[in-house]
Amino acid sequence: MRSTFFILCFLCLCVGVSAQKPKHLITVENTSKFNRSELVRVSWADVLKVYPTIDTANFQVINKATAGQLPYQLEKLGGAEVRFLLLQVAIKAKSKLELQLSKGKPNPPVTKTYGRYVPERKDDFAWENDKIAFRMYGKALEGTNENAHGMDVWVKRTSDMVINKRYKVDNYHKDHGDGLDYYSVGTTLGAGDMAPYLADTVWYLGNYRSYKVLDNGPLRTSFQLIYDEASANGIKIKVTKQISIDAGSQLNKVENTYSFNEQTALPVAVGLATRKEEKKDVFTDAKAGILSYWEPVHGADGITGVGAIFLKTPIQIKQKHNQLLGIGVAKANQPIIYYTGAAWNKAGEITDSVQWFKYIRDFNEKLKRPLRVKVK
Template sequence: MRFSNFFLLILCAGNLLTANAQTTTTLQISNPSSLTYFDKVIEVPWKTINKIDTAKLIVIESDTKMQIPFQLEKKGTSNVVNLLIQISLNSYQNKNILITTGQREKFASKTYGRYVPERLDDFAWENDKIAYRMYGKALETTPKDNAYGMDVWVKRTDRLILNERYKRGDYHIDHGDGMDYYHVGFTLGAGNMMPYLNDSIYYSKNYVEYKVLDNGPLRTSFQLFYNEWQVGDQKVKVTKTFSLDAGDWLNKIEVNYSGSNVKNLPVVAGIIGRPEPGVKYFNEQNGIMSYWEPQHGPDGVTALSCLFPSAVQKMAEIKGQLLTFAKTDEQGAITYYSGATWNRQSTFTNNNAWVKYLEDFKESLVAKIVIQKISQ
């Protein structure tokens, strides 16, 4: 009996060691392009990773043995969908990472968003580069302040500042970390999207409900829901899903219309123009529209863009707005990117540098990072 128990103990110990070894996943992350990525957020499908205790999960870069930032993305569910990691890659570089368990280091959160009831239902979000907000239904009760488009809050700090600015209340003044001087009004602002029929933009009212899907440290994503409104001869509703990664200036925006006939619905994404001369860039074939605004006195220059994954029908300036014309798919959905930067943030100090970033961003959508599991 003692002899049998001894071998049973050995067998259990062996099984335990094997189980521990199987919790570690080694991945090769490959950059197939000539682009260089600095602190890029990469999605690793959770199904790729061996079963592991998420409370003890750490991610290690194999060469340096250093931990790297990560996030468990759940997309508004109770289950992990993706492991988000943030790494740098040179052109054509391969890099191995280990997903294992251990003592986790602390990393600063680089994205954040929230509903702001104290400011008439704003929904505001930011990363370490820039900040944005969309307007809620309560703002419609103050017609002189109401607006329909996306707003930009420029930053020159990598800290998260939304709560500080709302608490101060005077975010139209630069206290050393940036400000809000962007004017939206009854326009698409900094890249909002609306249906376009009969030579007219059919504006919805402001959002009425929201849902936070994920909130940092590397990606903040949320949904905004809008009441139905009349678009031509039908009533439509829309849900917009926004996603902003650490280190990026552009939001990924997934727009889903519902109605009796939203297949191939004509839409426009747009940027408000200014009376003074700025630099406008239209590249329909590459799906990139950008606008380097005129100097806004001592506040500097805001640059903006709407970017589409593929070629678009048309781009034009109409009635004071730069517009990109597109259509939804057969399900009434369309995905695009929009965002902004500030020359006083110092990353992009001229239009050429901003357009180069947009062209590289577009290329990154095509030459995607390759993820390969190389051990079990």
């Protein structure tokens, strides 16, 4: 009888220990030769299958190896329901990471991405992460002597969000200690905007008319910019541009959807503004869909590198109209996806063209070998 009692106690203890084992696991695998630090996207539907009682306001993501919490974001893509769980992971080459979902209050998030409409500055839309900042120009700027066409860069050397502070100071063309806006866009596509390319010409479709914020940090900010219909070489074209920026990345993901009736495909160009120096520090690879440029030094302001990567390759590459152009093809009502962005030497992380061109090549390799995610 006594032995039976001890056996029952032992079985109860085993059941208790078993019940404490992690039941809701996310495995992230890095099959590439690079150490990776980036966001991974986990289907929320897959999470609900293994953890149907999860409370979106009260759960943690725990690294099993360290027992530390991982930052995360619930991505809704402009809707009311959660679509994806975004996780910020650091994982070594050729290794796996096991993460546990458990009930509990998460650590307060640190905002690493942010974007907003700026009506006080003629309809700018500005966005940033902990590395770099950008803006696009709105309709209110058209017809003024300040108007420009492409994507602007605001360089920074702080992980803090700077957009609101700079618009309040107004004099953001001067470095007050955390960076500035010295990049010149002019009549170009700037730091990687896209426009139709017809009759050997870039056709600017005007500045954006309206916007929609889809998600706004802390780890990913995404939004849409909607443009009025415009004519390019006799073709009437409308475009919606969807842009997202992740914490820790120098590059934006851009998904442009063009609608047009006269044909089934539309040549489009991504442009990087080039400067007047004769020797240009450029790296391109048409087969890999890469164009990148390291600008000349701009006095005390420093040096900006810009670059872009097409997902669909190969592309054509040209240097004309004061810009380096990568030319691809957009199909009607189907997104054409590419990545574009910039780095500043005075931020201290990417300080010369060799490092910048390597960053672009490595980024492209990582796109080809995404982290593998399983929920069980």
